[in-house]
Amino acid sequence: MNNFIVTTTRKPDFATENLAAELSLKFGRKFVRREDFSFDTLKKIHGAENILLVKKNSLSIVTADGELFFHPNTAHLRIKNLRGGEGDRLIDALKISAGSKVLDCTLGLGSDAIVASFIAGETGKIVALEINPLIAEIVRHGLKNFSDDSPHILQAMRRIEVINADCGEFLKNCAANSFDAVYFDPMFRRPIKKSSGLNPIRPLADNRPLTEKIIREACRVAKFRVVMKEHSGSGEFERLGFKILDGGKYSSVAFGAIELTDRNV
Numbered sequence: 001m002n003n004f005i006v007t008t009t010r011k012p013d014f015a016t017e018n019l020a021a022e023l024s025l026k027f028g029r030k031f032v033r034r035e036d037f038s039f040d041t042l043k044k045i046h047g048a049e050n051i052l053l054v055k056k057n058s059l060s061i062v063t064a065d066g067e068l069f070f071h072p073n074t075a076h077l078r079i080k081n082l083r084g085g086e087g088d089r090l091i092d093a094l095k096i097s098a099g100s101k102v103l104d105c106t107l108g109l110g111s112d113a114i115v116a117s118f119i120a121g122e123t124g125k126i127v128a129l130e131i132n133p134l135i136a137e138i139v140r141h142g143l144k145n146f147s148d149d150s151p152h153i154l155q156a157m158r159r160i161e162v163i164n165a166d167c168g169e170f171l172k173n174c175a176a177n178s179f180d181a182v183y184f185d186p187m188f189r190r191p192i193k194k195s196s197g198l199n200p201i202r203p204l205a206d207n208r209p210l211t212e213k214i215i216r217e218a219c220r221v222a223k224f225r226v227v228m229k230e231h232s233g234s235g236e237f238e239r240l241g242f243k244i245l246d247g248g249k250y251s252s253v254a255f256g257a258i259e260l261t262d263r264n265v
């Protein structure tokens, strides 16, 4: 994990300072009192690359590229559309419905997990994995504490279980057929920089490609489908055995699926 310190806003209340102290213990990193220092000065004094910033009701990470914080992003509009009877490409690709159990192997900022959780509902389950501990921490905290949204979106957020883990390792320990669908949204081999809400995550995200071994494990763990999102035209679909799904002909992003209902296991 890259080098970081923990600090707070300039005049923290007791709870904020307590949480900062707790997180510094959890991660074994220095807790630095903010006083009146700028982030650049704190980074210089403590030789830190990044800062985990604890605010009154949220966490963020200050990197060289800016501040990364949790926000439902596109999930808000996508859920509004779903409620209005429109489709969603991820949900169509996963083929999930109320009660479904989904393993999201690449949580990132959590938009896809929130939309899946909205559809899976109270009787379903979304487990979401994130390999970077700082991303996992701010998104876990955001999913539990973000309050500025409508109740059905907040409920969908609260139901997601976030686990800081490498999906390859996690999948090895899952029982066969333990999720209805397993989903991957890795950092694209060729990033779509201009349109992506993911730019702030880039300095921290794990960019390694998925392996055939990970996909084999996912096929063992999923009951019905393994789905991957990638750049349209990406060679990753063929390399990893995904069939590209229709429905996004004019989009720069494509979904691929491996259907497991016909397998002989």
Ligand SMILES: C[S@@+](CC[C@H](N)C(=O)[O-])C[C@H]1O[C@@H](n2cnc3c(N)ncnc32)[C@H](O)[C@@H]1O
Pocket (backbone or CB within 6 Å): 105, 106, 107, 108, 109, 110, 111, 112, 113, 129, 130, 131, 132, 135, 165, 166, 167, 168, 185, 186, 187, 188, 198, 201, 204, 205, 206, 207, 208
């Ligand atoms: C493109 S983002 C996912 C975006 C997400 N679908 C959303 O809606 O915000 C990919 C995320 O997967 C994480 N990741 C990459 N490899 C991983 C692995 N082996 N296990 C778990 N997470 C991984 C990256 O760190 C990054 O945060």
